[in-house]
Amino acid sequence: MKQLLIYDRPRQLNRAAHRGLRLVTAGTSHAFARGVNSVPVVAAEFARAGLEYPIVFAGQPGQEQPAVLLGLHGADNLFVDDAGQWAQDAYVPAFIRRYPFVLAEGDNGEDFTVCVDEGYAGFARDQGEPLFNDDGSDTELLAHALRFLSDFQAGLGETRAFTARLRALGLLETRTLHVQPAQGAPSTLDGFQVVSAERLAALKGKPLATLHASGDLGLVHAHLHSLHNVQRLSARLDRRRAAVAVN
Numbered sequence: 001m002k003q004l005l006i007y008d009r010p011r012q013l014n015r016a017a018h019r020g021l022r023l024v025t026a027g028t029s030h031a032f033a034r035g036v037n038s039v040p041v042v043a044a045e046f047a048r049a050g051l052e053y054p055i056v057f058a059g060q061p062g063q064e065q066p067a068v069l070l071g072l073h074g075a076d077n078l079f080v081d082d083a084g085q086w087a088q089d090a091y092v093p094a095f096i097r098r099y100p101f102v103l104a105e106g107d108n109g110e111d112f113t114v115c116v117d118e119g120y121a122g123f124a125r126d127q128g129e130p131l132f133n134d135d136g137s138d139t140e141l142l143a144h145a146l147r148f149l150s151d152f153q154a155g156l157g158e159t160r161a162f163t164a165r166l167r168a169l170g171l172l173e174t175r176t177l178h179v180q181p182a183q184g185a186p187s188t189l190d191g192f193q194v195v196s197a198e199r200l201a202a203l204k205g206k207p208l209a210t211l212h213a214s215g216d217l218g219l220v221h222a223h224l225h226s227l228h229n230v231q232r233l234s235a236r237l238d239r240r241r242a243a244v245a246v247n
Helices: 043-049 140-168 197-202 205-213 216-226 229-246
Strands: 010-012 038-040 055-058 065-069 101-105 112-117 172-179 187-195
Touching (some): 043 065, 043 140, 065 140, 112 140, 140 216
Antiparallel strands (some): 010 112, 038 065, 055 065
8 A cells, every 4th residue: 555645666865776766757757646636735835726626624633634636436537547647737836746756754743764666667777867976975956855744844844834823713614515517426525624605704803814915815715715626526526537438
């Protein structure tokens, strides 16, 4: 079973073991993400990701975190085709873009270890860009990947704080979304939470002012607007089914 959603064989990055490892960046395939129908998203992505994907809050009660829905059924990403290509011009979430690198969080929540997915098909020994220079130092490719990991981790911390503030205000509620495909029976999506528009409208005084001053209100509205994208997912699924029927 895959760990961390898309990572088959994550292993701590090691300058000795991975000295000759190269990353083939040309014609990058997203086949590794074909089997996930949602991935975490950080607050800084809401404005862009919310234009295409529904943003919901997933996880155990009290531990919910934002995620974008990529499909309407388990193990089905509607944005990756049979060739492993992400839908043209569609925003690719940072969680996906950091692959095949990842920061593994220690039990104390403070220590992190840089890991790579040794199962990634884009790694090679005889082609691609190296991770390490001849003297063992980081190449620019690896340095950029590490900066991206650091920025993403910082974004996760800010997003957790944002979600905690929503919980403290009692704004999150369990929601079931109903989907009506062009053909076939309707389906439902559940197991997540969204911001209650009614509870948000009822906020007054200091709580509302604080929400606005912190920038959280803009994130909340981006989230609420993004929920309309459920129907766009349904339309995308209809087109895929129609294409399969024709072929």
